[in-house]
Amino acid sequence: ETGVTQTPRHLVMGMTNKKSLKCEQHLGHNAMYWYKQSAKKPLELMFVYSLEERVENNSVPSRFSPECPNSSHLFLHLHTLQPEDSALYLCASSQVRGANEKLFFGSGTQLSVL
Amino acid sequence: GQNIDQPTEMTATEGAIVQINCTYQTSGFNGLFWYQQHAGEAPTFLSYNVLDGLEEKGRFSSFLSRSKGYSYLLLKELQMKDSASYLCAAFYNDYKLSFGAGTTVTVRA
Numbered sequence: 001e002t003g004v005t006q007t008p009r010h011l012v013m014g015m016t017n018k019k020s021l022k023c024e025q026h027l028g029h030n031a032m033y034w035y036k037q038s039a040k041k042p043l044e045l046m047f048v049y050s051l052e053e054r055v056e057n058n059s060v061p062s063r064f065s066p067e068c069p070n071s072s073h074l075f076l077h078l079h080t081l082q083p084e085d086s087a088l089y090l091c092a093s094s095q096v097r098g099a100n101e102k103l104f105f106g107s108g109t110q111l112s113v114l
Numbered sequence: 115g116q117n118i119d120q121p122t123e124m125t126a127t128e129g130a131i132v133q134i135n136c137t138y139q140t141s142g143f144n145g146l147f148w149y150q151q152h153a154g155e156a157p158t159f160l161s162y163n164v165l166d167g168l169e170e171k172g173r174f175s176s177f178l179s180r181s182k183g184y185s186y187l188l189l190k191e192l193q194m195k196d197s198a199s200y201l202c203a204a205f206y207n208d209y210k211l212s213f214g215a216g217t218t219v220t221v222r223a
Contacts (some may be wrong), residue, residue: 002156042118043201044212056209089157097209099147100164105156 003027006091006106013081014114016073021076021109022090031097032074034066037088037108049074051099081113120202125220132189134217136202140183147203148176148187151216157201160187189219197221198217 004025013019025032033048048056049068063085065077074091088108094101116139126132138146145164149157163169163178163185175188189196199216205213 002158004156031123040122042213042215043203045211100162100205102147103149103157103211105149107156107160110207113200 002104002106004091004093004104004106006089006109007072008109009107010057010110010112012112012114013078013103015081015083016032017081018079020078021089021091021111023074023076023106024085025072025074025093025104027093027104029093029095030071031094032068032071033092033094033099034074034076035105037090043090046076048097050060055097057067078111083113086111088111116204116212118202118204119210120214120217122215123218123220125222126190126192127222130192132192132219134187134189134200134202134219136185136187137205138183138185138202138204140180140213141197141208143180143183144205146178146185147198147201147205147211148185149191149201149203151199153203157190160162160200171177192221194221194223198209 004026007022012030036044046060047066052068067075070099090108092103120139147162149158168177174191178185181200184202184223196221199218201216
C-alpha cells in the first residue's frame, strides 16, 4: 500500500468513448503526476500538478485532459483515443516538486483502446 | 528527455547476487533513483544517490559515479520475491526525471 489509489484498475474503451481515470493520495502531498508506461519503454511523464496548478504538460495530445480539483485528487479525462494510447497509466505524488523528492506511485490503470 | 540505459532482462539463481547497471547523461544531472516494480503493482522507491559511492540498505545496495554517468543496483542473497522490474531514473536540473525502460529480473529456484 503506497498511499496512492487509482481507479479503475482495468479499462477497455472504444475510440469514440469518453472515460475518466481517477487518482487519490492519502499522504498530504502537494505534487501529483500522470505517467504513461508502455511495454519495454521508459515511463513517460504526461502532466505535473504542484499545489493544484498544472506546471508541466509534455506535449500530450488534447484527447488527454487532466484535472486537479484539490491536492488529494487527480483525474485524467479521455476522449476519442487511438489504439496506440493503450498502456498502463500511473499516477504518482510527492511531498513537493523537487530534486530529491521520491515519488509514490499508484498501481495504475491498464487501458486498452479498441 | 535524457537517455537512460539499462539491460532489458537478467536471470539469476536464488541466493545469488545480481548487479543491474545504469548509465545516464551527466549534463545537468542531480541525482539517481532506483524503483522496484512487481508485475501489476505500483513502482516503489528503493534508493536515491546524490554523492559518489555505495549506499547499503540491507540486501540492496546502490552505487553512483557522477563523473562516469554510471550507477548500479546490487541485489544480494536473492529471494524469489525479488523477481520484478527495476527502474533507474535520473533527475536533472530542470526538474526532469528521466526513466530507463526497466530491467526485468527473474529469480530461479
